Amino acid sequence: MLKKNKVDYIKGWGKFSGPNSIEVDLTEGGTESINVKNAIIATGSDAAHLPAGMLDIDEEYVITSTGALALKEVPKSMIVVGGGVIGLEMGSVYNRLGTDVTVVQHTDVVCPFLDREIANNFQKILKKQGLKILTNTKLTSGTNNKENGVEVVLSGPKGDQTLTADKVLLSIGRRPFTDGLDLEKAGLQTNNWGQIDVNHFN
């Protein structure tokens, strides 16, 4: 389809070398420069991380959805930090595969962005399926003991508690993926959320 529609597909890593020029580090080696009138940045997103040192992602024991989709074995237990769409999708899949899943969500119901009645019913259905859901609870610290389990300290309505699981899935949101684009060379900058501010013109 790309060929038919006369779209060139250059395989490589693109970055700005100026406002109207892109340099591509080609997958097969070498570089290629492209001059452009307009550029669309559509580099997607990446899993949000916790503050550095709190519980670092290694995609083996402390995982994101990327690691969750690549596990070689079904873990015995998993703590899902973040009861949003991705955490609950992965949590419910592993629950059905036999993993003991505990979801930690800082608000009083999972998926707080949904219509309240739908969110409440969704939570009931998930609990009926066997997921343990700790609401009004947040992660305060964690220790990755690798094959000996990942330990997390949670703060909730009944005070602090420590839980250990084979895997901890961090699903606390997504951030814009703009790494390595050399945006400053195009005269662009990111805001505090890592997003490129746009308006009707640029």
Ligand SMILES: Cc1cc2nc3c(=O)[nH]c(=O)nc-3n(C[C@H](O)[C@H](O)[C@H](O)COP(=O)(O)OP(=O)(O)OC[C@H]3O[C@@H](n4cnc5c(N)ncnc54)[C@H](O)[C@@H]3O)c2cc1C
């Ligand atoms: C676990 C998970 C489950 C999801 N489930 C659903 C679902 O069921 N339904 C749904 O609608 N959405 C779902 N989504 C969301 C959906 O994947 C995204 O909304 C969608 O992929 C966004 O499209 P995009 O083109 O903006 O970015 P992407 O699909 O992420 O594409 C960006 C591409 O740019 C490439 N790239 C990045 N930087 C560079 C660079 N410098 N040079 C060259 N290439 C680069 C990346 O390799 C990637 O191929 C899910 C997301 C996740 C993480």
